[in-house]
Amino acid sequence: MAINWFKYSAPTTFYGLAGKLIPWFAIFAAILFAIGLYIGFFVAPVDAQQGEFYRIIFIHVPASILSMFLYMIMAGYAALGLIFNTRLSAMMASAIAPTGALFALISLWTGALWGKPMWGAWWMWDARMTSELILLFLYLGFIALHASIDDPRRADRAAALLAIVGSVNVPIIYFSVKWWNTLHQGATIKFGGTSMHVAMQQSLFIMMLACWLYAIAVVLARVRSIILERERNTTWINDLQEVRS
Amino acid sequence: MQELRDRMKPRQKRFVFIAVAVAGLSLAVGLVLYALRGNVNLYFTPTQVFNNEVPQGRSFRIGGLVEEGSVKRDKEGLATNFVITDTNKKIPVTYKGILPDLFKEGKGVVAQGKVEADGVMHAEEVLAKHDENYMPPEAADAIKKAGEANAASKAAAGMPVTPVAK
Numbered sequence: 329m330a331i332n333w334f335k336y337s338a339p340t341t342f343y344g345l346a347g348k349l350i351p352w353f354a355i356f357a358a359i360l361f362a363i364g365l366y367i368g369f370f371v372a373p374v375d376a377q378q379g380e381f382y383r384i385i386f387i388h389v390p391a392s393i394l395s396m397f398l399y400m401i402m403a404g405y406a407a408l409g410l411i412f413n414t415r416l417s418a419m420m421a422s423a424i425a426p427t428g429a430l431f432a433l434i435s436l437w438t439g440a441l442w443g444k445p446m447w448g449a450w451w452m453w454d455a456r457m458t459s460e461l462i463l464l465f466l467y468l469g470f471i472a473l474h475a476s477i478d479d480p481r482r483a484d485r486a487a488a489l490l491a492i493v494g495s496v497n498v499p500i501i502y503f504s505v506k507w508w509n510t511l512h513q514g515a516t517i518k519f520g521g522t523s524m525h526v527a528m529q530q531s532l533f534i535m536m537l538a539c540w541l542y543a544i545a546v547v548l549a550r551v552r553s554i555i556l557e558r559e560r561n562t563t564w565i566n567d568l569q570e571v572r573s
Numbered sequence: 574m575q576e577l578r579d580r581m582k583p584r585q586k587r588f589v590f591i592a593v594a595v596a597g598l599s600l601a602v603g604l605v606l607y608a609l610r611g612n613v614n615l616y617f618t619p620t621q622v623f624n625n626e627v628p629q630g631r632s633f634r635i636g637g638l639v640e641e642g643s644v645k646r647d648k649e650g651l652a653t654n655f656v657i658t659d660t661n662k663k664i665p666v667t668y669k670g671i672l673p674d675l676f677k678e679g680k681g682v683v684a685q686g687k688v689e690a691d692g693v694m695h696a697e698e699v700l701a702k703h704d705e706n707y708m709p710p711e712a713a714d715a716i717k718k719a720g721e722a723n724a725a726s727k728a729a730a731g732m733p734v735t736p737v738a739k
Contacts, residue, residue: 376713377675377703385707411588448673448700454615492595496602507606508613509636511683513705523706 339416339555340564346548353545360538368531375528384442385528389516390536391434394543395463396498398428402470403495406488416551418484419558421491422474423551427543429467436460447511455504456512459497466494480558616683619662627688635664635694636683636702644678657682657694664688668696675701 335341368386375382402424409417439457440450451457470487477483505514516524517532524532559565566572581589606613616636617627627633635657643656652669655678666684676682681702688694708716 373709373711375707376710377680378707382707407591410591411584413584446673446675446701446703448676449698452615452700455613492591493598495595496599500602500606508610508615509618510615511700511702513703516705516707525708525712528707 337414337416339419339559342416343552343555346552350545350548350552353541353548357538357541357545360534360541364531364534364538367527368535372527372531373525378446381442381445384438385516386531386535388435388438388442389532390539391431391438392460393517393536394539395428395431395435395460396501398424398431398543399463399466399491399498400495402428403491406491409484410488410492415558416555418481418488419551419554420547421470421488422484423547423554425467425470425474426550427546429464429471431539431543432460432464432467436464443511449511452511454510454512455508456501456510459501459504462497463494463501466490466497470494618659619657619664620659622664622688623662630687632685632687632697634683634685635666636681637664639676639678639680639682641678655682657684664694665692666694666696666699668699670699672699673701675703677701 336345364386368383372383372386374380402421405417405421405424408414409421436457439460443452444450470490473490474483474487477486502515504510505512516522522529556565556571578586611626616634619635619637621627622635637657637659640656640658640663643654645654647653650669651671652667653672654665654667657664657666666686668684668686676699681704683700683702684694684696685698685700686694686696
């Protein structure tokens with residue numbers, strides 16, 4: 329039996345589907361966070377160079393990777409919205425932005441907390457840190473631009489352009505430590521292998537998965553409220569159980 | 574070309590517009606970054622200092638490894654003298670202040686300051702730079718021992734000893 333995928337690109341059906349999926353993503357995110365943090369803080373061995381300090385990597389690296397990936401997904405949805413004029417794509421882009429901004433902020437914050445004891449500096453204007461800061465500003469700019477235009481369809485288009493233009497920054501963040509000399513070290517997780525001990529890898533992998541599930545859960549919850557707000561004058565919204573009561 | 578443009582649906586036109594815009598923008602950003610490549614680098618290498626590629630009479634950063642056996646701490650006071658090397662050229666550095674915990678011989682370092690007429694960098698700030706490898710101390714010891722054993726066996730066989738990678 330062929331599934332009609334386009335059916336789910338309509339807010340009408342997606343609203344219900346998202347509602348059913350959220351608890352699952354949320355529950356598994358919570359379980360994986362607990363396991364990942366336990367392995368990271370109690371099972372993984374100390375690092376030969378950095379001792380206990382390196383353990384912030386289990387929060388820092390997943391947050392940084394998510395902040396970059398979420399931006400690309402947001403820009404992808406923004407482009408889809410511009411090209412196909414679909415309502416849901418633009419709503420997804422707006423729903424992703426706050427979570428992406430949160431992860432970018434966590435990445436910068438934990439990076440500073442890690443940098444002070446190890447490098448001797450909270451902050452350094454090197455290519456990696458500066459480009460990640462620009463990523464945070466791009467997220468905030470996207471949110472602010474969208475909020476500053478009253479007509480939602482025009483706001484979608486303007487913010488989508490900003491998101492697409494900003495996507496140039498993501499490869500710069502990733503390759504910055506290769507292209508220039510920076511205080512930040514090179515990538516630990518590379519295409520085709522890591523330079524890390526096994527227990528450390530496991531925790532990092534689980535934490536990354538947990539962050540993904542968390543991000544999906546909150547983005548779906550946020551997109552549901554955006555749908556409710558934007559489609560409040562339609563009959564299907566007013567026929568919903570939770571709206572009627 | 575005109576014919577093709579007439580045949581395309583509006584959404585195809587929008588797709589082509591976005592694709593061309595992103596490609597053009599990437600090219601522009603790429604060219605800007607290429608033009609600025611020297612400014613984006615956080616530090617200069619000792620070789621660049623010797624080639625006079627560094628700003629004259631101004632403070633700048635040098636990055637490299639702390640040379641093995643070069644760290645000398647002042648008996649009274651906080652001054653430390655050491656040598657930064659990129660295995661090609663060497664720059665002596667003197668620094669008065671507290672060094673980060675990771676500052677060690679053979680490890681990465683970034684120092685900011687002025688190189689005076691005597692060829693010594695008077696650093697205002699010294700930062701440690703660590704690598705991207707994470708392993709427990711036992712694993713690090715094993716790698717070190719394997720490297721030493723390898724060097725010893727090579728020396729015994731009369732082969733040139735290559736320095737062990739840190």
